[in-house]
Amino acid sequence: MPLIIRIDVDRPYGKRPAVRHLMSRLSSDLYLPKVEAFGYLAELQTMLHWLNEAEARAYAFFRRCTLPSPAVMRLFDAGRHQAGLHLEDSRSYETFCSEIQIMERHFDRKMLAVSKHGSGGAKYGFHHHAPYEPEKYIAWARKASLRLFLGNLEDPTLPAVQSDDLVTYPSAFWLEPHWRDTQRYNVDWLIEQAQRQDIVLLVHPENVLGDPTLITDFKRLIRTVESKVLA
């Protein structure tokens, strides 16, 4: 059984150095043009190179401030990856639909997958609605004929739920240890477990690229375990 690789693309310019961190913050709240000189989506581009070399396919979930530039789009298409909405403004079905529309216009194709930005804690930026309310997103996703919702729970053993045409994976194996019970669930466990059930591997490019151990883990996983996109 394969991995479902989920990349949440949270920051247009990553976190480092400080000037890129600031650019990420500003882009999240205001409109800023994509500035290649500051390394727009540089961390995602590196990950896409690794994935393409390993012939692994992934979902990448984008916010309105992290929409792919032409350079990212080329890598994305070359690896036949799938784009989804990383939902920020979850105040209502209308705000959900307007974010879907932004994605569909940018990609010129129907969106089939959604994940939520933030798990119910802090408010991240001007457009962000902080509560984490998966039942709502599942209902909205069905109404809008999406096929996949990937949830933010941290117990990676929770099984997928199929309801009509929509598949929900309530949880993920978060590669970044901050959100994982690392005693129970390590990379060896994941490689083992992925032989028995589909399992979602969740990563954030700026965190993985900032930690040599996570880079090693990520590369090992994409080379060892088969990955798939559903929709």
Ligand SMILES: [Zn+2]
């Ligand atoms: Zn996020």
